[in-house]
Amino acid sequence: MELWTVGNKTIVLFFAIIASYFSVTEPDLWLVLFFLIYLALNLVLHIVKPSMIKQGMILLIIIYLISCSIYGHPYFALLLPLSFYELASFYARSNGYLFCAMLIPALFMRNTMLILYSFVTLLSFFNYIMVRKYMARVSKQDDEMERMRKDGQRLVKRLNENQEFLKVSEYMVKLEERNRLAQELHDGIGHSMTGSLIQMEAAKRLMHNDPQTAEMLLQNAIGISKEGIEEIRLTLKNNKPPMEQLGLSRLKTAVEAFGGKTGLMTTVVHEGDIEVITPLQWRIIYENVNESLTNAAKYAKASAVHIEIKVLNHFIKAVVSDNGQGTPKIVKGLGLVGMEERAAAVNGTIIADGSNGFSVTTLIPYGT
Secondary structure, eight states: OHHHHHHHHHHHHHHHHHHHHHHSSSOOHHHHHHHHHHHHHHHHHHHOOOHHHHHHHHHHHHHHHHHHHHHTOGGGGGGHHHHHHHHHTTSSSOHHHHHHHHHGGGGGOOHHHHHHHHHHHHHHHHHHHHHHHHHHHHHHHHHHHHHHHHHHHHHHHHHHHHHHHHHHHHHHHHHHHHHHHHHHIIIIIIHHHHHHHHHHHHHHHHTTTOHHHHHHHHHHHHHHHHHHHHHHHHHHHHHSOOHHHHHHHHHHHHHHHHHHHHOOEEEEEEESOGGGOOHHHHHHHHHHHHHHHHHIIIIIOOSEEEEEEEEOSSEEEEEEEEOSOOOSSOOOOHHHHHHHHHHHTTTOEEEEEOSSSEEEEEEEEOOO
């Protein structure tokens, strides 16, 4: 608003100086002095900071312009509307009263001066209204930006808190799982081993005096030990996750970590009976997917990568496709050659396609 007022004042001031210069027969030094005083008052107005002092300075300039237009030259009145606008900028709703106040000086004007003053008043009023609307919009956008900034800070803080909570939760889950396993081993296997040890100690003491009882105790200890070993095997089997879950979980974790590090949007889907995929095949798929992701981030200029694992009738199909620029001619580098060698180790093959983005398909046979 201040810059707009200064620009309009400068234009109208130049017009008033030129018009007053050509309207007198002889140069009037008093007019020069009046214009210089007006400039000095405006310089002071834009230097002072307190709002009350600024409003007082604007009132002083209005009084000064009215005096100059009466005793100096009528063209000083052309500067009045801009000072009225400056004063009105300190109040939220003053458009109607402002326009009425600016029309009061027009009651004392005639002929050309009335036309000029009315033109400057109407044009300035229109510009003032437009600038006020623009400033209100800018202020609203600034408030919205500040609100979004605070929301962003709050979300980042909440995200950090959630991450800390996830770390603590993960640690607590691990502790609870360790405690459960320890308790299960203590209650089951520990008691079995203790009973077996007691019977073997008793058999040792009776070995010379009562060999028959000692043999029976040893046989019981052997039976208890076998049961304990079987219980250990069942406990480990029940707590060990299936291989397909380990392979898929490891792959998803690696892909998500890569997306977070590079900014690529990544997705992983699977279809079919993934239980048929062996650990060796999972390792080949994992390494080939990682190599394809690296190539997509380096060369493809892609923003998204999609990974799809399918178990077909006789083949395991792992496809890594991106939305990058692709290439009509595929040149096999070390990365693609390495993928082919890994797939060939299990009689598999690699298919690369650069016609629509870039995709690498790993085909691995199974069940043959």
